[in-house]
Amino acid sequence: MKKLLIYPLLALLFVAGTSCDNGFDELNTNKTAVTALNPAFMLNNAVINASFPGGTLVYEMGIVQHIVTPNSGVLTGANYNQDNRNVTQEIWQRYYRSVIRNTADAINSTKNNPNRSNLLNMARIFQAYGFMVLTDTYGDVPYFQAGKGFTDQAVLPKYDAQEAIYTDIIKELTEATAALDATKTRETADILYGGDIAKWKRLGNSLLLRAGMRLSKVNANLAQQTVQKAVQGGVMQSNADNAVVRHNANYVNGLGSTLNATEANNYYLAAPFVNYLKSTNDPRLRAIAVRYVGAASGPEQVPARANTDPAVQIGMPLGFDNTGITAQAKAEGLASFYEYSQLDRTRLAKLQSAMFLVTHSQTQLLLAEAVQRGWVQGTIANHYTAGVRAHMEQLAENDPGSAVPAAAIDAYLAANPFDASKALEQINTQYWISSLMNGPEAFANFRRSGFPNLTPNPFPGKGIKGNFIRRLTYPNSEVSVNSTNLKEATARMGVDDLDTRVWWDK
Known part of the structure; x- marks a missing residue:
């Protein structure tokens, strides 16, 4: 009799137990939490964070003599030709943490999805851009293992030689740009070009041109071949093609933030x-x-x-x-x-001023040099004039008060025509002007071209042996945490100081 009572009781408990569990997972699921992130937003985050931090005022813009401060302490840098690793780390931290990490995530999320192939290749192009900034600034850097801390557990990535990095950057830009296809899904959430494939292709080829020209002193044959590929593919045609970060109240311009705050x-x-x-x-x-x-x-x-x-x-x-x-x-x-x-922090360097990463002006000036070197066909004076005009017209985008009247542009070009006897100096001096506020690019092209002809900073207490700073030093965090890989890099590249030249800077 007791057994007869036990079996119905067990059955009842089983039913009750399964009834209580029914809907348990649903009840404990946060219906407002993000379960999958659109990789387009990862790319957008990379683009936003590619805008340069205030530290570029201390070093890059100081080295090329755009900007100077007489102050020491936290502002010590190019003003005294001294090392200040609290500042030299800024590009490293910004780009690895917020640019490369996000482009790597976007690539990893789309590489097996043919419906997002355009997004995949857009991310590859922008990642190549990010790595160019990093390797041009520091020399040998983590590249092949970078951004793979989560996917591959590469938490202490190896440093790669800059020559190998540039070889792969050229490959990535070439392949990714060619693979973009306007007949496939358009990534309208893209904040850089709204998914416009033609503009992304022109960006990819303009970056390829930049990469090729960067090698002009160290590997002229590869430089020429790369430049020719870029021109054949089609580079930027107007200021509408500029790669520019447009800031707002939530994402402010880093230089503007510095110049409108404590360092005004x-x-x-x-x-x-x-x-x-x-x-x-x-x-x-x-x-x-x-x-x-x-x-x-x-x-x-x-x-x-x-x-x-x-x-x-x-x-x-x-x-x-x-x-x-x-x-x-x-x-x-x-x-x-x-x-x-x-x-002017009320016009050009406002909190919401745009940050220009790659421009039509820079591209035209590089083309002028490429023609002058005999690497591509064209008219040097035409590219030179177009480059100068494009930068003057570009200034209005930051503030109407910075607009240069068309008549003033024409008068300047008439009074300062292209002079073939001073071609390289004239072209690259204009590149120096055109790259104002883009410290990393101005610094890179100054080292590559040797122009403009600047007199070394005469500060008597300089901490460098040469006339100009040639690279920025690695962060202290790398020295203490990733020291084995860093030592391998410095053994190959040279001492981790401000005098050591990067591979292409001969």
Whole structure:
């Protein structure tokens, strides 16, 4: 009798148990949580974070003498030709953590999905761009194992030789650009070009042109072949093709953030840059510069004192610390060093100013040099003129107040025509101007071309042996955590200091 009672009881408990479990998984599932991330958003995150951090004011823009500060401490860098690893790490951290990681995730998420092949190849192109910035800045860097900490558990990635990196970058750009197909899915969520395949192809080929020209001193044959491939594929045709990060209230311009915050009174346009623009009556000076006439202190840099007239602009000379520049300003008849000209933070360097990564202007100037070298067909003067005009027209995108009138552009080009006897110097000096605010690219092309002809910073306490900084040093985190792989790289490349040249910088 007892057994007869036990069996119905067990059955009842079983039913009750299964009834309670029914819907349990659904009940414990967060219906608002993201279960799958669109890889297009990963690529977008990479693009947004490719905008340069404020540290490029300290080193890259200082090395090429666009910008200078007389201050030390956290701002020590190109102003004194000294190492400051709290700043040299900024590009490394930004690009590995937020550019390469996201492009690698986008590639990994789309590589087996033929419906997202365009997104895959867009991510490959942008990843190649990111790696170019990294290797041009530091030399040998983690490449083949980079961005694979999660997928391959490569948490201590090996460093690769820059020559091998460039070989693969050229391969990636060539293959990915050719594989883009306008008949396949258009990735409309893409914030760079809205999925426009023609523009992505022109970006890929323009980057290929840049990569080829970067090798002009170290491997002329490969450089020529790469440049020819890029031109045959079709490069940027107008400013509408520019690769540009457009900032907003949520994603602000890193340079603008620095120049509109605590460092507003600490950075000035360098005298060599201002003097060159004045010497050629360049209308861009009015679009770029502001001088707070009579300012005796930072708080006196007020709108009422702001003057954008090119005739009154005075660039800050290099080679002075905070004490020395005070005396120098007095010797020049200024109320204080706060009277020197600055990059206008109300126009060109606003919080929401655009950041131009690859431009039609730069591309045309590289083409001018490629024609001059006999690598491709064309008219040097036409490419040169188009490059200068494109940059002048580009300035209006940041602020209407920075627009250069068409008549002023025509007058400048008429007064400063292309001079074949100074071709390389003239082309690359214009590239220097065109790359203002893109410190990494200005720094790379200065080392590659040797132009403009800059006088070394005369600061007496410099920490370098040569005349100019040739690369940035690795982060302290790599020194302490990934030391074995870093030591292998420095044994191959050279000492981890500011004097060691990257592979293509001969």
